[in-house]
Amino acid sequence: MISLLLILISSLFFVGIIVKTKAKIAARKMPSVLQPVYDVVRLFKKGAVYSQTTSAIFKMAPLVYFASVFLAVLFIPIGSQKALLSFDGDFVFFAYLLGIGKFMMIIAAMDTGSGFEGMGANREALYSMLVEPAFFILVGSVALFTNNVSFQDLFLHLKLDTNLYYIIGIASIYVFVYIAMVENSRMPVDDPKTHLELTMVHEVMILDNSGFDLALIHIVTWLKFSIYGALISNFIISNSWAIYWQIAAFFGIQLAFSLTVGILEAFKARNKMEKNPQWIIMLSAISIVVFLTVLIITEKIILN
């Protein structure tokens, strides 16, 4: 329960901190950290406008999207705080929960019949497909490392005692940061601030959504960031720490993560569209190196 609350609280501030960091670096006047929340509240007050060409799928999609991601949050533990739901192999379920939401958004975008949205959906689908192996290989190798197959047990048994753990930890954090960026369509893959439909990925998909639907989609973005932040924090937080230390560390890591995203977005240029696939496949390559490292540690590969 605590983990769910922590993730929800941190998600409220996440995007605000990113925006604030970017504004600070660009020497602009900063909006309040809670500005995204105010925006969403305002959107909730509005009614939605639907195109005449759309069907029920389009109206359903944001709800399914939100529901699936919210369900995914329930599987995330933090430190020694248990997740609400947990069973063996739940990380596969977790990945496909995110997948269902994304799938709904993609077909909703196709449903509008707009060429631009179809293009955006196409790209989004490609990038999610490419990033999937990275996620599975990484979580799979951590599962092999700890000999557990649910998120909760897996992170509970993650021990910090070998030298090689640091490689796994650092590489996993690195890969998770960038998976989060790809999943949320942020900087190296997609620029959320761009105003040219030709170069958009995620933003162009939700061009037709408005009011209540748009608010849900924004909330999902916060949640996703927060989920990945929580996953990253699990690599660092040891469950032997006292509970208040764990909570403090969790917020510290979420803050650091959002600052990192803000700094990355401020300084990095967006990749060329054709470079994106190779850049995403690189994440899988690094996860494979992590996998090989785990094989060495667990002595599946015996070296001398």
Place this chain on the structure above:
Amino acid sequence: MTYLFIILYAITLIYFALSERVKKFVWLLCMQGFMLFGIVFFSLHKIEIFDFIFILTETILVKSLIVPWFLNKVRKHNQLKRIQETSVPVFFSIIVVVLSLIFSFFLSNFLNSNQIHTKYFTVAFASIIFGIYFIIIHKNIFSHVVGYLIIENGTFLLSLAVGSVMPMMVNLAILLDVLMGVLVLGVFINRIGDAFESTKIDQLSSLKD
């Protein structure tokens, strides 16, 4: 600790496949030199002190400082900024490097002989395969030298894997040879860059009948 540097070395190979800028190649070669230094520093305690110091200086001075510095000079001389002339998309290169890594890790598991230190063999073999691949896919002579140096780093690791069989004098001579080779190759890149006004391999094809 040795494993840390071995894994980092493997990651540099992936970045070699990913990057397309010449500057990055030189930087990565420098990094590889440091990785080799780390590997040697944490694994070769048992050998004689003179040999130990010699190998350390070799890796830190030659492999991570002198050679990259020299290559950087050559790069600036020829105004090489970016190389797009790979004949294979980077996407496939990454897959190739990953496959070669997996293959060589499992191969060294299969070898498991007490005469070879298979932990060095893993990246050594991958490095050699990837170096040859790197030479094949690039169409610029500067990148060819970079590929040659990747192979050389692989052979260095392989010689660690085999153990110190060779006498130090011969080792020294081999090192000097490689160094001389790189210097001479670099000088010739400069000459080719001056004479042909570019370092692309396509121009070097007039010797045919």
Place this chain on the structure above:
Amino acid sequence: MLSKAPKLTNYLVLKINMMIFIFIIFALFLSISIFISRNKLVNYFSVSLFSIALFALTIYSYIHINQFDSIYYKFDALGVLLTAVLSLLSLFSFYHSYLYLKRKSNNLKQKAQYYSTLILFITAMISAYFAENLALLWVCIEATSLFVSILIFHSRTKDALEATWKYLFISSVGLAIAFIGILFLSIVASQNGVNNLNFTNLIQAAQNMDILWVKIAFVLILTGLSVKISIFPLYAVAIDAKTIAATPVNALMSTALVNVGFVGIYRMYLIVAQTTTLIWAQHVLMLVGVLSILIATIQLTRVRRFKRLLAFSSMEHMGIVTIGLAIGGVGVYAAILHLIFHSFVKAGMFFQLGAIRNHFKSIWIKDTGNYFKINPLGAIALLLGVISILAIPPSGLFVSELLVFKALFFKNYLIAILVLILLSIIIYIIIKRFAHLLYADVADDLLNKEAQINPYENISQFILFGLVIYLGVNPPLFFTDLIHAAIAILN
């Protein structure tokens, strides 16, 4: 006094026991003095001093045959033979270099560079012939490729740049591959308690070696050294280099340098011969040899330059040498014989080509002709050379090829017939091309009118071709004894 005496003798023994080191230092000294002084007199004096030292070393090594020279070198029979060949060839090469440079330019700096590099090149080859340690052999071979690339680049044209780059780069990569082979061999060596890579120890320990590693090492070393010996697979760069290099350098590159590659492969062959995998290695060598001859034949149908023609002819002969090794037994004897005869003939051909170059503005086959009228004596030398290179009796190459084919017919007559067909095509092509040079009409504007006929230029060729005939028809006892000593370990 008494206590000092043994020390002194020890010191003397040690000193004499390092003859090759002394030779290398001496050569380095000569080379540097040529390079620094840039003086004609110093040039000629140092070069003649070097030639004398080379002959002295040959005789010294013949006297001290089968003795170690420090732990790194050994005066073995094959080394003595090839050193004798090299010392003769380098003497002629110096003379032709003198002619070549005189005709080409008067730049003292370039001349000094040329001579000093040539001396270093020859020294590196000598060091490779006698190297007893596999790693040292590798180092020497790498050194030869560095020096020879400087020589290839001598003319400083764009084509020379291209050829030099390709040669240097591919031979560096090839040698890196060979080095991997050496490392693999050292794995099995250390498994059998051999902690240095001395050939004597390796051959002794070879019986117990793990066959898989030996196979890998053999293939890798063969691949790497194929740059030097110019056989399949990495033959192309050596051909390009020979297209560009000056003829006196070519004469050494196609002979002595090829022999360096042969030494490496032969030493490896001796190690493999002690194991049960010899049959497999012979199959590999057979494949490589036949493929080399096949590729040489295909390429020869398209060549348009004499230097390339001779370079591919070298490749064909090396294919025959490789087949000789593949047959084993008498084939190995024939291979070494063939190697030595080929060295003499090919060097003579390149020297003659240098003389021909003088009379024409271009050395492309289509731009030449009527050489018999222009320079009858040179044409006779050339004709003799063509007969020798095609292994037509009385050439010594006929004897060695006969031995190879006799053995090959017993071993596998289908391959023998295939190779003979290919050789007939090669004979046809070479005769056709050289007949064009000798008899075809040539336009006046293609001739170099100022060229003067220098009859002394042909002496070295007559000596070399004569030597081949003499050694083929009536080989002196010490010569056959040396070859038998070189292959003694196989029996």
